Amino acid sequence: MIENMKSVLTRVEGEGNIVIYEKEGHVDSVKYEVIEAPRFFEFFVRGKSPDKVVDIVSRICGICGTSYNFVASTAFERCFGVNVDPEIMAVKEAQHLAERVKSHILHVFHLNLPDLVNTKSVVEFIPRNPQLSKRALEVLVWSRRAMEVLGGRMHNVVNIKIGGVHRVPEKSEVEKVAKDLGTVMKSFIEFASFVLSLKAPDEFMQKTSVKPHLVALYPSTLEYPHHSDKVCMDGNVYSLSEFYGNIVKYLHVPHSTAIHCRVKGTESYVVGPIARFNQFYNRLSKEVRDFIETYGWKAPLSNVLQSFVARIAETYETLLMLEKFFDTYRTRPAPSTAIPEKGEFTCEYAVEAPRGILYHKYVVRDGKVVMGDIIAPTTQNVAAMDDIATTVLRGKKVDAGVVDMARKIAVSFDPCLSCSVHALPVKIIRV
Amino acid sequence: MYKVGVVKLTSCSGCICEIAYAFAFDDILSNYNITYATILADVEEMGDVDVALIEGSVSSKHHEELVKAARAKAKFVVAVGTCAVLGGIQSLREGSDINTVKKAVYPNPEYIDVYDVPKPVADVINVDFALPGCPINGDALALFLRKYALGGLPVAFYESVCAACKRKGLECVVVSKGIPCLGPVTNAGCGALCPSFGRGCYGCYGLKYFDLNKEKLETFTNRLIELGMGRDDAVALLKGYGFKSYSTIVKGEKR
Known part of the structure; x- marks a missing residue:
């Protein structure tokens, strides 16, 4: 039932199931069924003008929508030959960085922490650790304020356009969030110290050597991966079009409304915090590495269940990047940009969304988008999720422990099946 | 303590982030307890709740059953966000043949089972209160929850x-x-x-x-x-x- 095909895409958000295929009482394979109803963005961006597409695509993901605005607008800037002043670009980038803080804190605190402290949910955790919860929520609420000042709101920001931003916020507005960064940094450190002192639940993971490829964007500067036109897989560098056009094959499997991506059609790969952290650890600030290492962690992390360590490191790094941005911030008039009314353009770019590489490709003809291809991080990770869970759990007796581990593997990827994976209903099928 | 259930249908989950934000306030946490939300807790079925927050549009038979069950178990139902209230951006496929739409995105359209046009929640069940917005304003949700805890509702206003x-x-x-x-x-x-x-x-x-x-x-x-x-x-x-x-x-x- 599986077919190979050339270049389609899709993204996912929302509803999914864990399906465990069982043979004589033991696990044969594990699949994550993505049943979220698709919304067909690639269909309805057609015929729209590029500036409208920049706002529409942010609706693909409510958690990392800014990554969508960011990558679409930058892809169009590059193909239309729009030069963006670095200071204007920094305002656009800062919105994306604030989103990274928000998304990582939401994941580590609300979704991942229950697995690390053996509670059913964060709702159970909060009354048990009110002080610590407060610290995490302070970081979340601050990231929201930062996004409000820079982009208008916590998601579906309204201040990203082709050519930069619609308005460069006043210095006085930005100072309001900047002045609280010191306190927020302290709250973050307190929360992060607690999280880093926890052990990942890796009783099964240690015994197997599951090694999917690691793929992250290759930064053009010496910074930690952020946005780029190059991809780095296990140390080898490819252009986006080579990687997404030739190296990756796209499979549409019956159990999923998410397209699966595999290198050469067979090998799975991982994008996201662990892929960035393990490949570009030395690009993190010394301050961040020292902090992580105090708690006995460093790259390479040995398995995806330890991804929270990478998320903590990245949140720290991102807060430092924002600090630098605030320190040199000054307001200036926003640029106006003309979008070419004639001609055909192929536009592509990628950004490191919180969950991994988000790749967009558009064809624009005479001022209208005629084709859109969007490859979201989760689309790329689902095959690895299936492979890792199957390798780790194959042959184990089907019991609550197996189901629990399958759930934990999914959660550690932070898939954007709208995060509902925290309670994937479990199906057990005899084969 | 009021029990809250969060039901997610077809959406980007942005409104769920706003729900998470509203539940970062002490006074909300001291009056409300989220007993069901697949995003937050390992609970697979919703029990009886005081308030159901329904986010997203109805895209399938499965969703219809989900919202009907939520209606039966909730004293008060709130449609949260533009998808739940009006159908959402995914409604743009209306007017196009669904098979053409599926083929534009998927190589095997036969694997995809969705309604031709998504429905707002109020097309399936009776909704007590609606908060539009893509995403909703989390402060407006917090305001609703505060008023509800006091036995009232925010005043609906009609302006542009x-x-x-x-x-x-x-x-x-x-x-x-x-x-x-x-x-x-x-x-x-x-x-x-x-x-x-x-x-x-x-x-x-x-x-x-x-x-x-x-x-x-x-x-x-x-x-x-x-x-x-x-x-x-x-x-x-x-x-x-x-x-x-x-x-x-x-x-x-x-x-």
């Missing part, structure tokens, strides 16, 4: 984004800069976000239904076109964020 612009003292972007803006036909609630960033409103709180008809909407669309917006773009914004109001108005039905 223009009213919010006036109150904020913002210069009209249409009048001063000739920028196309959907503010006059869009539900208020965002605090005139886009005009405060010097751009036109793009309608994400949905097309208001209470004082528009087909003629007025057509006149307004023509004005957007005069200001430089393409017709396809104008229709996509009006329909995409306001599907239920849009289709009712375009069909000429009075609501």
Whole structure:
């Protein structure tokens, strides 16, 4: 039932199931069924003008929508030959960085922490650790304020356009969030110290050597991966079009409304915090590495269940990047940009969304988008999720422990099946 | 302590982030307990709740069953966000053959089982309160929860984004800069976000239904076109964020 095909895409958000295929009482394979109803963005961006597409695509993901605005607008800037002043670009980038803080804190605190402290949910955790919860929520609420000042709101920001931003916020507005960064940094450190002192639940993971490829964007500067036109897989560098056009094959499997991506059609790969952290650890600030290492962690992390360590490191790094941005911030008039009314353009770019590489490709003809291809991080990770869970759990007796581990593997990827994976209903099928 | 259930249908989950934000306030946490939310807790079925927050649009038979069950178990049902209230941006596929739509995205369209057109929650069950917005304003949700805990409800208001612009003292972007803006036909609630960033409103709180008809909407669309917006773009914004109001108005039905 599986077919190979050339270049389609899709993204996912929302509803999914864990399906465990069982043979004589033991696990044969594990699949994550993505049943979220698709919304067909690639269909309805057609015929729209590029500036409208920049706002529409942010609706693909409510958690990392800014990554969508960011990558679409930058892809169009590059193909239309729009030069963006670095200071204007920094305002656009800062919105994306604030989103990274928000998304990582939401994941580590609300979704991942229950697995690390053996509670059913964060709702159970909060009354048990009110002080610590407060610290995490302070970081979340601050990231929201930062996004409000820079982009208008916590998601579906309204201040990203082709050519930069619609308005460069006043210095006085930005100072309001900047002045609280010191306190927020302290709250973050307190929360992060607690999280880093926890052990990942890796009783099964240690015994197997599951090694999917690691793929992250290759930064053009010496910074930690952020946005780029190059991809780095296990140390080898490819252009986006080579990687997404030739190296990756796209499979549409019956159990999923998410397209699966595999290198050469067979090998799975991982994008996201662990892929960035393990490949570009030395690009993190010394301050961040020292902090992580105090708690006995460093790259390479040995398995995806330890991804929270990478998320903590990245949140720290991102807060430092924002600090630098605030320190040199000054307001200036926003640029106006003309979008070419004639001609055909192929536009592509990628950004490191919180969950991994988000790749967009558009064809624009005479001022209208005629084709859109969007490859979201989760689309790329689902095959690895299936492979890792199957390798780790194959042959184990089907019991609550197996189901629990399958759930934990999914959660550690932070898939954007709208995060509902925290309670994937479990199906057990005899084969 | 009020019990809250969060039901997620077809959406981007952005409104769920706003729910998480509203539940970062101490006074909300001390009055409400989320007992069901697949995003937050390992609970697979919703029990009886005081308030069900339903986010997203109805895309399948499975969703219809989900919302009907939620209605049966909840004392009060709130449709949260533009998808739940009006159908959401995914409604843009309306008017195209669903198989063509599926083929545009998937190599094996037969694997994909969805309704031709998504439905707002109120098309399936009776909804007690609606909060539009793409995403909703988390502070508005917090306000609702505070009022509900006191035994009341927020006062519903009927105005457009223009009213919010006036109150904020913002210069009209249409009048001063000739920028196309959907503010006059869009539900208020965002605090005139886009005009405060010097751009036109793009309608994400949905097309208001209470004082528009087909003629007025057509006149307004023509004005957007005069200001430089393409017709396809104008229709996509009006329909995409306001599907239920849009289709009712375009069909000429009075609501």
